[in-house]
Amino acid sequence: QQQVKQSPQSLIVQKGGISIINCAYENTAFDYFPWYQQFPGKGPALLIAIRPDVSEKKEGRFTISFNKSAKQFSLHIMDSQPGDSATYFCAAGMDTGRRALTFGSGTRLQVQP
Amino acid sequence: GAGVSQSPSNKVTEKGKDVELRCDPISGHTALYWYRQSLGQGLEFLIYFQGNSAPDKSGLPSDRFSAERTGGSVSTLTIQRTQQEDSAVYLCASSLSHSQMAFFGQGTRLTVV
Numbered sequence: 189q190q191q192v193k194q195s196p197q198s199l200i201v202q203k204g205g206i207s208i209i210n211c212a213y214e215n216t217a218f219d220y221f222p223w224y225q226q227f228p229g230k231g232p233a234l235l236i237a238i239r240p241d242v243s244e245k246k247e248g249r250f251t252i253s254f255n256k257s258a259k260q261f262s263l264h265i266m267d268s269q270p271g272d273s274a275t276y277f278c279a280a281g282m283d284t285g286r287r288a289l290t291f292g293s294g295t296r297l298q299v300q301p
Numbered sequence: 302g303a304g305v306s307q308s309p310s311n312k313v314t315e316k317g318k319d320v321e322l323r324c325d326p327i328s329g330h331t332a333l334y335w336y337r338q339s340l341g342q343g344l345e346f347l348i349y350f351q352g353n354s355a356p357d358k359s360g361l362p363s364d365r366f367s368a369e370r371t372g373g374s375v376s377t378l379t380i381q382r383t384q385q386e387d388s389a390v391y392l393c394a395s396s397l398s399h400s401q402m403a404f405f406g407q408g409t410r411l412t413v414v
Contacts, residue, residue, distance in 0.1 A: 194343075220401040222401070222402075224405075229407070230407055230408075231305070231392055231394075231405035231406050231407045231408050232344070232392070232405045233405070234402060234403070234404065237401075237402070277343060277344065279344075283399075283401065287332065287349055287351065287357070287401075288336075288346040288349045288357065288360070289334075289344075289346070289401070289403060290346070291343040291344040291345075292343055293342060293343040294341075294342070
């Protein structure tokens with residue numbers, strides 16, 4: 189119930205392409221869905237987040253798509269750049285009950301120049 | 302401070318020894334979280350502090366793990382009688398009281414030899 193399943197485990201994209209990472213959850217009590225970006229040797233950094241009352245949120249080249257009925261959400265990185273090469277984690281949280289985020293297993297993205 | 306500060310950044314210890322990891326949250330953040338990240342894995346929740354409330358210890362893997370938070374600010378994670386499977390990066394995060402936006406430190410890489 190607390191799991192968040194993330195795919196793919198790794199992804200190689202050409203510069204300028206679209207990177208897509210998918211996550212699925214089971215617990216309908218989750219009401220906050222952030223994405224974190226992590227570079228080697230660094231802590232995760234919040235990239236973008238969405239709540240279930242909207243189906244899409246866009247910030248620059250990064251877009252979250254959210255499908256409440258399917259209990260799925262995804263991160264799209266448009267015009268991917270080599271500097272986007274990092275590990276991306278989806279997560280899910282709730283405002284009541286257990287406050288800690290539940291994280292997916294991560295996707296290692298490599299953008300080739 | 303400007304961000305979440307963790308120390309030490311690296312720690313090598315012998316099996317059976319005790320270790321203490323320190324986290325300095327962002328000033329004004331009343332919520333503090335500890336996570337563990339094993340090599341190539343996602344983030345595993347350990348413990349959550351919120352103000353003066355009793356901490357959520359539901360993620361601690363064994364009674365060798367404990368944490369405290371003094372004065373609502375600095376937190377220390379203690380691992381007693383360390384085992385090789387405790388080797389991981391220990392991440393601390395903090396957030397405002399009613400916000401799910403968690404900001405992470407760079408982590409402490411613990412190696413048990």
